[in-house]
Amino acid sequence: MQYFVVMIDYGRRGREAIVDPEITRREVISRIVSGEYKNISFIHEIADCSIEDITADILAEAALPAVPISRANLQANRFDHARDLLKADASGS
Template structure:
């Protein structure tokens, strides 16, 4: 039997361990990427009688690709250009 324990830290309100034997590694990653799981303290994978800390691995797999600042600047400049065109068009 294999399952994951995801410990979520709510600060002053305490912590919650999400343990669902039906959830797979892929589903844990999807829930982290979607933002359903936030403020994760640790993720343990329990297989047979062994416990392994897989927090770093799963968080790395769930990391969203970073948008390069140059791409963001290009989009912002196109919005600025469109706004400037509207501002200067004949009424």
């Protein structure tokens, strides 16, 4: 049997261990990405008779990839800025 223990730290209010034998690694990552799991102290994977701290691995997998800004977006931003300047000039006159 394999399951995950996610320890959430609520500061002065204490800690909570979330243990659900039916939750998968993918679901743990999904809950971190969605913001459902915050302030994580640690994540342990328990399989058979062994315990492994996989906090760093899971948090790395849950990190959102950096999406580079394309040239089209930069050009659109320039046009939006120019339009905003024209509006400001028109309303200020």
